[in-house]
Amino acid sequence: MNKDIILLRTVEVAAIASYKYIGKKDKNLVDKAAVEAFEVMLKNEKGFILKVINGEGELDNAPMLYVNQMLGDINNPESPIFDVSVDPIEGTNPAAYNFAGSISTIAVSRENTMLQMPEMYMEKLFVKDKYVNTINLADGIVNNVLKMQEQENRKDLRCIILDKPRHYKIIEELNKIGVIVRLIQDGDVLAAIDVVNGEADFVYGIGGAPEGCLMASLAIASGCKMQSRLVLYNEIWPNEEETKTRLNKELAWMSKHNIDTNTILEDFDLVSDYRTRFFAAGLTAGGSLKPISYKKGKFFVNAFMASHGIVRNFNTVYDVNKVNGLKPDIKYLFDKYKR
Ligand code: VTB
Numbered sequence: 599m600n601k602d603i604i605l606l607r608t609v610e611v612a613a614i615a616s617y618k619y620i621g622k623k624d625k626n627l628v629d630k631a632a633v634e635a636f637e638v639m640l641k642n643e644k645g646f647i648l649k650v651i652n653g654e655g656e657l658d659n660a661p662m663l664y665v666n667q668m669l670g671d672i673n674n675p676e677s678p679i680f681d682v683s684v685d686p687i688e689g690t691n692p693a694a695y696n697f698a699g700s701i702s703t704i705a706v707s708r709e710n711t712m713l714q715m716p717e718m719y720m721e722k723l724f725v726k727d728k729y730v731n732t733i734n735l736a737d738g739i740v741n742n743v744l745k746m747q748e749q750e751n752r753k754d755l756r757c758i759i760l761d762k763p764r765h766y767k768i769i770e771e772l773n774k775i776g777v778i779v780r781l782i783q784d785g786d787v788l789a790a791i792d793v794v795n796g797e798a799d800f801v802y803g804i805g806g807a808p809e810g811c812l813m814a815s816l817a818i819a820s821g822c823k824m825q826s827r828l829v830l831y832n833e834i835w836p837n838e839e840e841t842k843t844r845l846n847k848e849l850a851w852m853s854k855h856n857i858d859t860n861t862i863l864e865d866f867d868l869v870s871d872y873r874t875r876f877f878a879a880g881l882t883a884g885g886s887l888k889p890i891s892y893k894k895g896k897f898f899v900n901a902f903m904a905s906h907g908i909v910r911n912f913n914t915v916y917d918v919n920k921v922n923g924l925k926p927d928i929k930y931l932f933d934k935y936k937r
Contacts, residue, residue, distance in 0.1 A: 601646050608639040609879040610899045610914055612686050612702040613890045615935040621696030628693045631935050632686035633662045638927050640669040647671050651712040652683035652808040681712035683811040689785040698884025699785030705815030707871035716851040719829040720807040724790045725800040727821045735825040736862050739802055754778050755799040758789040765803050787812050794820040795886035804829055814868035816876040819904035824865040875905040
């Protein structure tokens with residue numbers, strides 16, 4: 599079957615599987631349900647192979663969706679291979695505590711086009727298509743905003759930013775120069791979807807680097823733009839027990855890739871494929887995606903897909919009885935993760 603429809607269905611079913619644990623205050627349980635949905639949905643698919651480039655972690659601490667895991671038609675050497683960045687749940691905290699921000703997501707691109715990111719922080723600026731040629735993160739966020747404002751001849755641009763102490767100063771500055779700031783607790787990938795869907799002009803802030811590949815794919819696939827820069831752990835958490843080991847690992851990765859903290863990474867540096875595709879489905883969602891819901895034997899899922907500059911928002915309905923008759927894998931998941 600068509601790869602796109604399978605990936606779309608995978609994020610939708612992952613959202614449905616995690617529904618059981620939304621608000622149950624257990625991040626592991628909700629994450630495990632979504633991870634299992636990904637594996638079950640993709641495991642036996644024919645016609646393509648997916649190679650996990652950014653996933654749940656290294657093999658020793660992630661039994662499923664680990665880096666370099668192959669999924670799909672793995673016994674068929676004729677099948678084309680695609681790179682994927684996958685986050686079965688981006689925002690496990692909002693999913694576990696049931697507040698806005700969590701989605702299930704995957705990005706796919708041709709083989710050897712995705713950069714395997716280290717587990718570290720990344721400063722990201724994701725802007726809507728109008729500003730593709732306006733931004734240059736090297737000039738600092740305020741100068742970029744001033745340029746966008748000048749282009750628009752107005753000040754009240756809408757920005758989404760993570761409400762974290764590391765951003766307090768910049769939030770104040772953005773307010774001062776007339777920007778309308780929307781604060782979110784978690785989930786900057788969903789915030790980027792909001793930009794694509796026209797609910798904001800840009801997302802700015804320091805979040806996770808692996809999610810950077812998801813956002814880069816989204817930027818390319820939707821005709822928007824993202825620039826980023828890696829940020830060392832000690833800049834955010836100077837005095838933690840793990841700071842030194844993390845820093846050493848980060849520095850080793852950066853020197854191996856010839857990237858330093860001044861290197862501005864274009865979205866294409868992270869995902870070098872104009873035909874990359876990005877998929878997501880809402881769990882607790884918020885913004886332009888609705889949360890997953892269930893009523894009288896039907897799941898209602900809000901899903902999203904971008905490719906080739908085409909943006910789609912889907913209102914998907916899974917009638918449990920009907921779907922159960924179609925595919926044993928889905929039936930297995932629906933039975934196992936019944937609420
Ligand atoms: C979070 C999360 C983001 O990065 O901010 C995380 O909400 C890292 O920040 O969506 P903390 O260490 O402060 O939690 C993301 O997961 C992805 O960029």
